[in-house]
Amino acid sequence: MRRVAAVDLGASSGRVMLGEVGDGVLNLSELHRFWNGPVQLRDTLHWDILHLYRSLLEGLRSAGTVHALGIDSWAVDYGLLDGSGRLLGNPVHYRDTRTDGVMEKLLERVPAAELYAITGLQQLPFNTIYQLAAEHLLDQARTLLMIPDLLGYWLTGEIGAERTNASTTQLYDVRAGDWSPVLAERVGVRLELLPRLREPGDVVGTLLPAVAEETGLPTATPVIAVGSHDTASSVVAVPAADERFAYISSGTWSLVGLELDAPVLSAEAREANFTNEGGVDGRIRFLRNVMGLWILQECQRAWAADDLPRLLRDAADAPPFAVLIDPDAPEFLAPGNMPRRIDEHCRATGQEPPRSRGATVRCVLESLALAYRRTLRLAQTIADRPVDVLHVIGGGSQNELLCQLTADACGLPVLAGPVEASALGNVLVQARALGEPLPDLDAMRALVRTTHQLRRYEPQGKPADWDAAESRMFGIR
Structure with a gap:
C-alpha cells in the first residue's frame, strides 16, 4: 500500500x-x-x-x-x-x-x-x-x-x-x-x-x-x-469510461472543457476564447474559464450566511428564469458586495433585481448552467468532439441544484463526483511515480470509478425553456 x-x-x-x-x-x-x-x-x-x-x-x-x-x-x-x-x-x-x-x-x-x-x-x-x-x-x-x-x-x-x-x-x-x-x-x-x-x-x-x-x-x-495546476490533477480523477466525455471542474472557478490529444489553435478557438492547457501524460485540456461558485461564495460572505443547504432549498422554490446575469461580467471578478453588484447588473440590463436571497441564488445557479451550456456546445463544435456524458468534479459536485440545472441546460446526463478530485489526481500521480501499476490515465480513472460513488442526474424539463433563457441571457450582455 x-x-x-x-x-x-x-x-x-x-x-x-x-x-x-x-x-x-x-x-x-x-x-x-x-x-x-x-x-x-x-x-x-x-x-x-x-x-x-x-x-x-x-x-x-x-x-x-x-x-x-x-x-x-x-x-x-x-x-x-x-x-x-x-x-x-x-x-x-x-x-x-x-x-x-x-x-x-x-x-x-x-x-x-x-x-x-x-x-x-x-x-x-x-x-x-x-x-x-x-x-x-x-x-x-x-x-x-x-x-x-x-x-x-x-x-x-x-x-x-x-x-x-x-x-x-x-x-x-x-x-x-x-x-x-x-x-x-x-x-x-x-x-x-x-x-x-x-x-x-x-x-x-x-x-x-x-x-x-x-x-x-x-x-x-x-x-x-x-x-x-489543480485542474490538471482534477482531470486525472475524472471517472470517465471512454473519450466521449466533457468535464466541469467546479469550485470557486468552473473549468468547462474536453480532454484532447493535441491543441486546437484555430481562429474559431481563439475567437471563442478557449484555452489549451497542458495535462498529465501530454494531454491537452481544451477548456474555458467560467466564473464559478465565486459569485455565490461572495453572496454568502456579504449575507454572513453559512447555511448553504437552506439557501439552496429556497433557490429550488424560487421561480425559474426570473432574473439572469452574465457570470463572466467584469464587475463580478473582484471581492465585494456581490448581492449589490447583482442588483446593479440587473438594473443596467433592464431587469427587476431578485427580491430574496433564494431568488438571488437561483439567478446565480441558472446563469452558471447557461454559461456551461454555451461553453460546452462551442467546445464540441470547435474541437469536433461529440460528448455523451458530462462529469462534474470538485466541490460543486455536492451542489445538487446546480448539478440538476446543469443536466437540464446541457441536455446531457451529469455524473457528479468525486468531490476531492484534485487531491485524488495528485495522489494517483504520486502512486504511479512510486511504482504502483497505474500505467495510464485509463487505469487511474478505472480505479476512481470502482472506489468512489457517483451521483447521476438526468436532464429534466423542457429544452425550449432553456433555449429561450439562453437567448435572453446572451442578449443582455
Missing part, C-alpha cells in the same frame, strides 16, 4: 490529505484543512503565502509514515526570488487591480492572433504574462516560481517549474512544449527567470533537514511533481 500526502490548495481553502493506493484501493482522508483567501494590504491584494506554508507543515506533521508528498494549487500566480533565493514580497492575488488595462496595452505589441498561435491560451486579464507586465519587482528578480513550485522549493531547496502550471502562464509554447523565448523577449521577460521544466511524476527533491525536523518526516521523503 502506498501512503502519500497530497497538498491541495484552492483559491478559497487549502487541505493536506492522506492518500492510500493499492490493489483495488484508493482511499483519501483529510489531515488538515485551512482557510485561503486574499489579504488587502494598502492598495494591493496579496496571498498570505507564509500562512499557506505554515499550514502545509502543520498538515504534514499529522501525516505519519508517508512514502512521498505532492503539491497542487490554482494557476497563474507566482513568487519571485532574488539572487540568494529569498522571496521578493508576498505573491500578488490574481484578482488585484494592477492588471487593469494591461492586457489591452500588451496586445498592441503582440497581436492576439500571434499570441494564441504560440500559447493557445484564453485571454484573461490576470494571466501571468499580464501580471508580469505590471510587476514592479521584475528587475530585482532572478527566478520566477509558480505557487506549487515555490512551496516545493521551500521544502527541498530545488528549483524547477512543473509543466501543467507553466502552460497557464502565456509564456509557454504549447506545440514545442517549452518556454517561448520569442514571447519572453517580446514582452520584456528575461528567459533566465523561467526555470527548467519538470514532468508530472518527476521527483522534485527530498526534504531539507529543517523541514524534516519540523514535520517529523524523514529527510529521504521525496517531493513529487504532480499535475501541479
Whole structure:
C-alpha cells in the first residue's frame, strides 16, 4: 500500500490529505484543512503565502509514515526570488487591480492572433504574462516560481517549474512544449527567470533537514511533481469510461472543457476564447474559464450566511428564469458586495433585481448552467468532439441544484463526483511515480470509478425553456 500526502490548495481553502493506493484501493482522508483567501494590504491584494506554508507543515506533521508528498494549487500566480533565493514580497492575488488595462496595452505589441498561435491560451486579464507586465519587482528578480513550485522549493531547496502550471502562464509554447523565448523577449521577460521544466511524476527533491525536523518526516521523503495546476490533477480523477466525455471542474472557478490529444489553435478557438492547457501524460485540456461558485461564495460572505443547504432549498422554490446575469461580467471578478453588484447588473440590463436571497441564488445557479451550456456546445463544435456524458468534479459536485440545472441546460446526463478530485489526481500521480501499476490515465480513472460513488442526474424539463433563457441571457450582455 502506498501512503502519500497530497497538498491541495484552492483559491478559497487549502487541505493536506492522506492518500492510500493499492490493489483495488484508493482511499483519501483529510489531515488538515485551512482557510485561503486574499489579504488587502494598502492598495494591493496579496496571498498570505507564509500562512499557506505554515499550514502545509502543520498538515504534514499529522501525516505519519508517508512514502512521498505532492503539491497542487490554482494557476497563474507566482513568487519571485532574488539572487540568494529569498522571496521578493508576498505573491500578488490574481484578482488585484494592477492588471487593469494591461492586457489591452500588451496586445498592441503582440497581436492576439500571434499570441494564441504560440500559447493557445484564453485571454484573461490576470494571466501571468499580464501580471508580469505590471510587476514592479521584475528587475530585482532572478527566478520566477509558480505557487506549487515555490512551496516545493521551500521544502527541498530545488528549483524547477512543473509543466501543467507553466502552460497557464502565456509564456509557454504549447506545440514545442517549452518556454517561448520569442514571447519572453517580446514582452520584456528575461528567459533566465523561467526555470527548467519538470514532468508530472518527476521527483522534485527530498526534504531539507529543517523541514524534516519540523514535520517529523524523514529527510529521504521525496517531493513529487504532480499535475501541479489543480485542474490538471482534477482531470486525472475524472471517472470517465471512454473519450466521449466533457468535464466541469467546479469550485470557486468552473473549468468547462474536453480532454484532447493535441491543441486546437484555430481562429474559431481563439475567437471563442478557449484555452489549451497542458495535462498529465501530454494531454491537452481544451477548456474555458467560467466564473464559478465565486459569485455565490461572495453572496454568502456579504449575507454572513453559512447555511448553504437552506439557501439552496429556497433557490429550488424560487421561480425559474426570473432574473439572469452574465457570470463572466467584469464587475463580478473582484471581492465585494456581490448581492449589490447583482442588483446593479440587473438594473443596467433592464431587469427587476431578485427580491430574496433564494431568488438571488437561483439567478446565480441558472446563469452558471447557461454559461456551461454555451461553453460546452462551442467546445464540441470547435474541437469536433461529440460528448455523451458530462462529469462534474470538485466541490460543486455536492451542489445538487446546480448539478440538476446543469443536466437540464446541457441536455446531457451529469455524473457528479468525486468531490476531492484534485487531491485524488495528485495522489494517483504520486502512486504511479512510486511504482504502483497505474500505467495510464485509463487505469487511474478505472480505479476512481470502482472506489468512489457517483451521483447521476438526468436532464429534466423542457429544452425550449432553456433555449429561450439562453437567448435572453446572451442578449443582455
